[in-house]
Each structure stands twice: as structure tokens, then as C-alpha cells.
Amino acid sequence: MAAGPYNYSYIFKYIIIGDMGVGKSCLLHQFTEKKFMADCPHTIGVEFGTRIIEVSGQKIKLQIWDTAGQERFRAVTRSYYRGAAGALMVYDITRRSTYNHLSSWLTDARNLTNPNTVIFLIGNKCDLEAQRDVTYEEAKQFADENGLLFLEASAKTGENVEEAFLDTARKIYQNIQDGSLDLNAAESGVQHKPSSPRGTQLSNDQPANKEGCAC
Amino acid sequence: MDPSGPVQQLLSQGEKCVSAADAYLVQGRARVSRVAALVETETAFGPNFGFFMFGTKRMPVQGSDLTLVTVIPVKEDFAVEVIDDPSQDLLGSDVPVKVCGSGQVLTLNLPFGSKSGNFLTALRRAISIYTSQPPAEVFQPFAWLEKYELMTATADRSDWPWSGTGLDAMAAEIVTEGFEDNFADSLSFDDAASLASQQDLGDSEADGSGLEPVNVSRGGSASTMGSMMANPPSVREPIVKMYMLKEEAKYTHLKTFRIFAGTWNVNGQPATESLKAWLAKDSTPPDLYAVGFQELDLSKEAFVFNDSAREEEWVKAVTHGLHPEASYRRVRLIRLVGMMLLVFVRSEHNKFLSQIEAQTVGTGIMGKMGNKGGVAIRFDFHNTSFCIVNSHLAAHTEHYERRNQDYSDICARMQFNLTQPPLTIHKHNVVLWVGDLNYRLSDIEISEVKALIEKEMFWALMEHDQLKRQMNERSVFKDFKEASVNFIPTYKYDPGTDDWDTSEKCRVPAWCDRVLCKGDSVSAVEYRSHRELKLSDHKPVSCLFDIGVKVIDEDNYKRVFEEVIRKLDKLENEFLPSVSLSCVDLKFERIKFLEPQKKTISITNTGQVPCQFEFICKLDEKEYCKPWLNVQPSLGFIMPGDSYPIELEIYVDKNTAGRLNSGEDSLEDILVLHLDGGKDYFVTVQGDFIPSCFGSSIEALCNMRGPIREVPVARLVDLEAGSPSETSPEDSFSTLPIPKEIWLLVDHLYKHALCQEDLFQQPGLHSEIEEIRDCLDTGMPDTIPGQPHSVAECLLMFLDSLPEPVVPHQYYQSCLDSCTRFELCEQLMSQVPEHHRNVFKYLTAFLRELLKYQDDNKRDPKMLAMIFGGLLLKPKPDEAKRQNNQQTARRRATFIYQFQVNPYDG
Numbered sequence A: 001m002a003a004g005p006y007n008y009s010y011i012f013k014y015i016i017i018g019d020m021g022v023g024k025s026c027l028l029h030q031f032t033e034k035k036f037m038a039d040c041p042h043t044i045g046v047e048f049g050t051r052i053i054e055v056s057g058q059k060i061k062l063q064i065w066d067t068a069g070q071e072r073f074r075a076v077t078r079s080y081y082r083g084a085a086g087a088l089m090v091y092d093i094t095r096r097s098t099y100n101h102l103s104s105w106l107t108d109a110r111n112l113t114n115p116n117t118v119i120f121l122i123g124n125k126c127d128l129e130a131q132r133d134v135t136y137e138e139a140k141q142f143a144d145e146n147g148l149l150f151l152e153a154s155a156k157t158g159e160n161v162e163e164a165f166l167d168t169a170r171k172i173y174q175n176i177q178d179g180s181l182d183l184n185a186a187e188s189g190v191q192h193k194p195s196s197p198r199g200t201q202l203s204n205d206q207p208a209n210k211e212g213c214a215c
Numbered sequence B: 001m002d003p004s005g006p007v008q009q010l011l012s013q014g015e016k017c018v019s020a021a022d023a024y025l026v027q028g029r030a031r032v033s034r035v036a037a038l039v040e041t042e043t044a045f046g047p048n049f050g051f052f053m054f055g056t057k058r059m060p061v062q063g064s065d066l067t068l069v070t071v072i073p074v075k076e077d078f079a080v081e082v083i084d085d086p087s088q089d090l091l092g093s094d095v096p097v098k099v100c101g102s103g104q105v106l107t108l109n110l111p112f113g114s115k116s117g118n119f120l121t122a123l124r125r126a127i128s129i130y131t132s133q134p135p136a137e138v139f140q141p142f143a144w145l146e147k148y149e150l151m152t153a154t155a156d157r158s159d160w161p162w163s164g165t166g167l168d169a170m171a172a173e174i175v176t177e178g179f180e181d182n183f184a185d186s187l188s189f190d191d192a193a194s195l196a197s198q199q200d201l202g203d204s205e206a207d208g209s210g211l212e213p214v215n216v217s218r219g220g221s222a223s224t225m226g227s228m229m230a231n232p233p234s235v236r237e238p239i240v241k242m243y244m245l246k247e248e249a250k251y252t253h254l255k256t257f258r259i260f261a262g263t264w265n266v267n268g269q270p271a272t273e274s275l276k277a278w279l280a281k282d283s284t285p286p287d288l289y290a291v292g293f294q295e296l297d298l299s300k301e302a303f304v305f306n307d308s309a310r311e312e313e314w315v316k317a318v319t320h321g322l323h324p325e326a327s328y329r330r331v332r333l334i335r336l337v338g339m340m341l342l343v344f345v346r347s348e349h350n351k352f353l354s355q356i357e358a359q360t361v362g363t364g365i366m367g368k369m370g371n372k373g374g375v376a377i378r379f380d381f382h383n384t385s386f387c388i389v390n391s392h393l394a395a396h397t398e399h400y401e402r403r404n405q406d407y408s409d410i411c412a413r414m415q416f417n418l419t420q421p422p423l424t425i426h427k428h429n430v431v432l433w434v435g436d437l438n439y440r441l442s443d444i445e446i447s448e449v450k451a452l453i454e455k456e457m458f459w460a461l462m463e464h465d466q467l468k469r470q471m472n473e474r475s476v477f478k479d480f481k482e483a484s485v486n487f488i489p490t491y492k493y494d495p496g497t498d499d500w501d502t503s504e505k506c507r508v509p510a511w512c513d514r515v516l517c518k519g520d521s522v523s524a525v526e527y528r529s530h531r532e533l534k535l536s537d538h539k540p541v542s543c544l545f546d547i548g549v550k551v552i553d554e555d556n557y558k559r560v561f562e563e564v565i566r567k568l569d570k571l572e573n574e575f576l577p578s579v580s581l582s583c584v585d586l587k588f589e590r591i592k593f594l595e596p597q598k599k600t601i602s603i604t605n606t607g608q609v610p611c612q613f614e615f616i617c618k619l620d621e622k623e624y625c626k627p628w629l630n631v632q633p634s635l636g637f638i639m640p641g642d643s644y645p646i647e648l649e650i651y652v653d654k655n656t657a658g659r660l661n662s663g664e665d666s667l668e669d670i671l672v673l674h675l676d677g678g679k680d681y682f683v684t685v686q687g688d689f690i691p692s693c694f695g696s697s698i699e700a701l702c703n704m705r706g707p708i709r710e711v712p713v714a715r716l717v718d719l720e721a722g723s724p725s726e727t728s729p730e731d732s733f734s735t736l737p738i739p740k741e742i743w744l745l746v747d748h749l750y751k752h753a754l755c756q757e758d759l760f761q762q763p764g765l766h767s768e769i770e771e772i773r774d775c776l777d778t779g780m781p782d783t784i785p786g787q788p789h790s791v792a793e794c795l796l797m798f799l800d801s802l803p804e805p806v807v808p809h810q811y812y813q814s815c816l817d818s819c820t821r822f823e824l825c826e827q828l829m830s831q832v833p834e835h836h837r838n839v840f841k842y843l844t845a846f847l848r849e850l851l852k853y854q855d856d857n858k859r860d861p862k863m864l865a866m867i868f869g870g871l872l873l874k875p876k877p878d879e880a881k882r883q884n885n886q887q888t889a890r891r892r893a894t895f896i897y898q899f900q901v902n903p904y905d906g
């Protein structure tokens, strides 16, 4: 007998970063509410959302922090990187400047999170193909060079939104399973609920070359 | 790790934790981690015990992590029972234990192993010690537990540190609004999880993996950003459950199962006949058997000790009599004296059975003895809950009301505790009630009865059946149904024959033995008696049912479950605390030195839950705002819909003016307003500071010919940075020997106040001081306004707000050390940078001058030395705390005094 079937076994903390207006809040809203919020007010502070997802049979609660993108808040929003298990770094495919700033966002993300934090690059507003200002290929190359996961998405149509959030979780979960993410580290960004089942059926999902979770 | 150590830490003196064990408290489908402990204290009549249960936040347990949640005195109503559950007899699985007392019934799962065994042994020993002592009323032994009971009264909520969060509130709402109504159905929900729980079996060992449990930090502690509390599983669980129940139809479909329900009063006889004729008469094997016996054992042992030699042989007989074409597993056996109920299930269905529990109710003499009453077994089969009752009601033709009462008593007292809240018989989807209900035929002669039987006119005879009549009057078995009776009465025969009772009592034949049912999609297929069996004075009866059972459709279940989780996520997001701020971008204009300015913003709780807000520190900062800003209040609590004013005040004083004048700091800050358990808001505060000579350095002021307001800001910054000439637009201008502001103030005093009594002692007027400051900063008006006391205080304030004192910090200690010898003091002063030395010279000359007029101005040299010593000589701010005592004050004064009484001109 383990905990009831409705409980989640992990909590993952995510942050969403990127220039103002790239659609961070809309992505969060689309993910948590499955709705596009066209007249989303500017984020002045840090928004918060949560959703339970399932990865490899495990229920995982995502706690998502959506930060203000304005430059003047940069110093303050840096405080929120700490302890994130996943970082979604967003640019707007119709505005090249937001893409050009990625390296600075990435520097922050790398410096302020732990080495195992999964960083996912999202090229948002891919519904606006006609106004495209950044090609898929160059962004893909940027992602590859920097070891980032990458997708183009649209907070408006919902395209790839689910995928971006879930792929990030899968990658984090995989890091837990292969032992590269140490849950006991203070800032892993992952909390594990002890009363939940884990073990046998999960290891089936593991690639053969990965030794089962040693914890 | 043995938890008795941590428990002991929490006890009072003279109390001892005898034994303790890790345990899981079963609450519905949830298992909550607990520590159970037996605590002993000594009384005049020997040891006295209490059963304690603690909530835990962490494993391994430490004393500080334990919260007392339950205390039960070990007295007459205290009982411990290992629940024997054949479906869970896997070696190594947890041991389910029921602990009752003080009106509470707890189901605990103890980890398999000797530690749990020792704990149970200790509990039993405590019970037996109690029973050997005089009655409790005599010596009031449990007074020592009162303090703990008080603790538990308040612990309920604090057990989880999340009380007051959204989901909690939701839970409360649901409980008050809709839960009662859904209650009847809610039990069936447990089935919804049965599949999942089957999979969960055996995984429990993984709990000991050594992983950190979720560390529940209460959000809003001033130092953490981005902290967020998780909702407790114990709160979320019942809500999910409730929503799932509402949607049950979407993920279950009815599948028909054949169920055999039988009853036989065996009159205390041994099991000498094969039961096949009763149990396996049809070609298709039933999916489930419920077999009830009455008068299984009429011996005194059975009656008094509930011990029965017959039990085993009858169980064997039933096992052998089951349909040969299927294999069955025994689900549960329950017996109370002569009433026994057995449930068997076809092996392949076993895994769909869960939450199995058996209970008994005795209605015999004193409402207790078990010769009459009922036994029952409840379980969930797929997603449908079943309760099967076997009862033996009061005998004798005229006592039908007594039988009705037995029925009501059984219904009222039969309670199943595996689920929370506990269930009664009627809260099940399907109830099958079998037994010797003992209802007879009324108002008819025996001869007439036998004649109607002869003609098989059972319907006519039924008119006289007490049970039918009572049911029609709705006096008993309300809402139960019975298939039509088309068999010969089953009572009373001469044992071994098919002949009616020939004893002298010559009983009227009757349908004592019946099978009733209640529930949707329950239909009787075949209701009959089995005359082939002759060993008793009753004939066995059986009823075959086809019952539609709610079977979970995996895919749909998953889909609905996902929907429910989504809905809850959505609700949870909606229930996050949320506020609106009337302004998040505050702009202050024309902030002047020592002139406070205030703005008020209002914070409104726009969320659906009470919310606690707090301004929190940014990363690596020690204060939540800059030193020139003050926020009142910096934390608070607001109810939904309410507003709260927050005052923000900017006040630039001597401590902050220097850095603002020099451009090292500006009036800009971002405050982080954190909601406990929710998001953060940024409040930007900006102000433009009007630079002032107050707080400017001597060096910088010496480089300004005109008033400070006429100097461009960029130039001010340069001047303060110590680069006077490079960027100077006025190359012809050589620096002033001392800041003109000092000269203006001192010269004014020299001209107008040498004879002023109480100079430097009487305070000035605020308004005049502001005017004087503006005059110094702007050069307007031409002469210093205000009365001498205001000018004097201005001078002191000016000196006090110098970022670097007249005697620079680096000379401070040497000055104190040599304060008693003027030559040394003089020598030291010769090393001080020029402008500072000039100011010092000028001020001390003025003091000497002032003291010449002592007769008029009544100034005491020591007093003046004290005042100026404290302003001209200052330790570095960070050293000030350690040094500021009387002794250093006296030495500073002594230093200045030297220059008051000795001639000095550098």
C-alpha cells in the first residue's frame, strides 16, 4: 500500500525568462489554462502557476515562475533563478532583438542555476509566420551549440506549448533517474515526496544503457 | 531508526516512552506517515499507560518534527486488533492494525518486522496491566494525559503547515457544501482506485530509499524568494476523490456478474452432508459466493467464548461444495457465536476486490450477546461497493416487532472503519442480506398452511408472511427487495427427513430463511430452497443474482482522471493568493535633505483566499529596502476584498545624504512584495534628490565657488570623486580654503551671536533651519536668515553630516591616544589634509573667540568641547558602535579642549 493514486511524487520548479513581450506570461497561461490570453497585462513582478503532469507514470507537480522581462527588473528577477530545475528561455520569432538578447539571458541562466538545470529554448509566436524575423535553422543551431532543447511554439494556437513544458520535465526526470541530478542538493529544484511509489515499473522506461536509479 | 528517542524528548518528567513504532495511518485511500508510541507513568496503583500518535514531517524522525495528533488512554475501551486480511498476507507486507478507544478508531499499518511486533506486545501488556488494576473511577489515573489532550485539540490543523491555503479552503467548502449529499455514493469511489492500489502493492518498500521528503518550507520567510509551499497530499486527496466520484459514469460501464447468496440454519449439527446440492446446483459457476450460517454451534463454549469447534468443519464443507468448474479464493470469514458468513470469489476476480472489512453486531441479551444479531462483510468489487449481511433475528411467532428491532439495531450499529468517514450498511451500492430472519406466518391455522403448501399456492400463503407484511408497512428492510418465493417453507422439519415438525411444539411451517437485496442493477435469477439437505430442521435457501458491477474502463478512467487533475490545477491556480496594488511605480519629486516625503499605496486582496504579504529581501541583501526608505507596514494580512494602506516614506538624513550627493547611490529602489504561497510584485520607488551642501564633503565644497545648486550634477559627482581640476570648466578658479557654507555660518554667529546665552545648547526652529539650508544651497537670500540658535544648530548639523569628519577617520584613534598632550595634538593636526585642517583651525579659533565672551554668553568650555568633540572627531561608522562610550566621549572633548585653551594657528 502506498500513498493514494492522486498524489504527485515530485515537485519541479521552473522559471520562464526572456525579453519583455515575447509571450512568457501567455505561454504560462496557455500551459496551465489551455487558453490564450491576448490582453495579458505586463508582468510587474513574478507570476506563479502550477500544474500536475505525468512523466513515465510519475505524477509531477510543476511550479512555474514567470518573471518580469524588463531590463530594469533584471537584477531583481535574478533572485528567482535559484533552485530552478528547469528554465524556459523565450524569444519572439518576429522580433530579432529578442533573439539577439538570448546570450545574455543564457549567461544569467547558466550562472544562477545549478549545472543540471534543464534549459529549453522556445521561439514563440510561430503562428506569425509572415512576420518571421528569425529563422528556425539559426535558432536551432544556437540551441545545439549551447546544448539547449529547442522548439518553436505559439502561445496563441497552443502549438508545441505542452511539448516544451513536458519535454523539460522528461529531461529532468531522466537526470534524476540516471543519477546526474542529486535530489539532496539544496538547489536541485526538485522535491521528492517520500510516500509515493517509485521503482519497478519505472525502470522499464529507462534506456538499456542507463543503470537504474541508484537512490 | 527507533522513534522512541525523539518521543521521549517530548514527554514530561516521570513519563517514559515504553515502545514506539513508525506507522502509517490509513485515511480513506491515503496513508499518512505517523509515529505511534506507548507512554507509561507511575501511579499509586502501578503503571498507567497512554497511546500516543504523532505526525511527522521528516524521516528519520527528530523530536522537533513530531506533532502530537492523538492521545488515547489505555483503559477499558482501549483495544488493539491485528486485522487479519487474507488478501494481504504477502510475507513482508505491512501489518494492518486497528486501534480503538475514546470513541476513536484508527487503522494503522505497521511495517512488517520485529519492531512492530514488540510494539504490539507492549500495547497488549499495557491493556492487561490496566485490567488488573482497580476501576479507573477510584483513582483517576489519566489526569496526566490531559495536557496532551489539550495539545491534540489544537494540533489538528497545525499538523500540516499549510492550513489556510487555497486547497484547504476548498476542502472546507466542499465538505460543508456538497459532501454530505454525495456521501452515500462516496464509498463506491474507493473502487475507483482499486486498480491503482493493486499496482501500488509491494512498492511500499521503496519508501525507505533515503530520499529527502518534500521539505515543506513556509513561504514568506523574509529571506527566501521564489519559495512556494506545496499543497498537502492529505488535502488534495479527498478532493480528487470527490471529483472522480462525480464523474464515475464517464469511466465505468456495467458488467454483469453472477452472485450466489445462501443461508442455512444448521441447528448446531456437524457438517455431515455434501453441500454441492446447495452450492453447485447450476451449470455455470457463480463469480462470487456469500454463504451464511446460523446456529452453526449451539455449544456453551460458542456462546460464552465465541469459540467454535464446528467452524472448521463447516468451512471445509463449504470449500468442498463450491462449484467444481471454477477455482475460488476465500475473501473473508466472519463468525459471531453461531452466525457465520463466508465470502468466496473466483480467483481471477480477486484482484478487483479491495477494502475488505468484516464486522459483527450482537443483539442478544443485554444488546450484546452474540446468539442473535448479524455479521457482515463489506468489500469493493471493481468500482461497486458491496455489503453482505448474515443475521439471525429474534425467534417466536409473536415477536416480529423484536425482529424489526434487531434489524434496526444491526443497521445502526454495524460500522466499517477502513474508510474515512466510516461506512454503514446502507451506504453501499449493493446490499445482500441473508439469514434466518425468523419471520413466521400469522393469522392462519397450521392445517390451512399445510393445505396451501400441498396445492403449492405459495402466493396465498405469502399473504400471511410476517416479513412481507412488515416490509409492506415499511417497518423493516425498507428499500430491500425479495424475489418471489416459489418454494416450500424451509422450517420446520424433523432433522434427517423432509417431514414437518412432529415434536410436541408442532411448529407452523414458515419461511424463516430468506435472501433480500438492495441496490441498482441487482436482479434475482433464481430463488429456491434445497430440500436435498436434511441434517437440520431448516432447509438451506439460495438466491442467484445477476448484478451490474461498475467496471473501470482504463482509458476513460485515465482521461477523466486527467480532466479532474486539470480542473484542480486550475482551481488551485485560481485559489492562489492575489492582490492588486494601486500603484507599482512611485515617483517622488524634489527630495531634500532631512525633509521626509510620504506616499501611500493601497494593497487590495483580489484573490479568493486570505493572504499574507511581506516585503522581502532581494538576493544577497540584508534589508528589503534602501536605508533612505521606510515602509509601513512591511508585512500584514488581508482578507479577500479588503484593502490595506501602505506608507512609503523617503527620508534622507546624514547617513544617506553623502552617498546621494556623491552619486554613489540614487533614490531608486525596487521592492519585492511577496504573497505567502503566491506570486511576487515589484514596486519601483524613484525620487530626485536635490543635492545639498549637507552631506557633501569638505573637499568638494571647497571646489565650489557658487552654491551647490548651481553646480551641474555631473560636476558634483566628479568633485566628490576627488577630481577637481581636470574637468573643471572654470580653470581660473582656485579652491576655497574652507567651504564657504562653514564660513557663512560661523561668520554669522561671530557677527551676531558671540554674546548669545545658551548658544549651541538651545535648539533652533525647524522652519528656520530649512530656510538656512536652502540659503546655503542656493545662495539666496544673500544673508543667512534666522535667529542665532537656528544658525548654530545648522552648523552642528552640517558638521554632523560630513561624510568624512573634520578630523578624518584615519586620525581618530591617534587623536584620542594623545588627547592629553597638546604638542602631540598639534603635531597630529599638522598631518591632516589642508582643507580639513583649515576648517579645524577656523572652528577652534571661533570657539576661543566665543569663550572670550563667557561672561555674556555663559558658555562653559567643557560643554563646548564636549559638543564639538563629538562632531569633529568621529570613528568610522562601523566602529562607532564599539567605541561610543563615555570614555571616548571624554577624550574627544579633551582633544578639542586643548585647542580651546591653547593658542593654535597650525
Ligand SMILES: Nc1nc2c(ncn2[C@@H]2O[C@H](COP(=O)(O)OP(=O)(O)O)[C@@H](O)[C@H]2O)c(=O)[nH]1
Pocket (backbone or CB within 6 Å): A018, A019, A020, A021, A022, A023, A024, A025, A026, A027, A037, A038, A039, A040, A041, A042, A043, A069, A124, A125, A126, A127, A128, A153, A154, A155, A156, A157
Ligand atoms: N500572435 C501571437 N501573439 C502572442 C503570442 N504569445 C504572446 N503574444 C502576444 O504578445 C504580447 C506579450 O505577451 P506576454 O505574455 O505579456 O509577454 P511577456 O512580457 O513575455 O510575459 C501580448 O500582446 C500577447 O497577446 C503568440 O504565440 N502569438
Ligand SMILES: [Mg+2]
Pocket (backbone or CB within 6 Å): A024, A025, A026, A041, A042, A043, A066, A067, A068, A069
Ligand atoms: Mg509577462
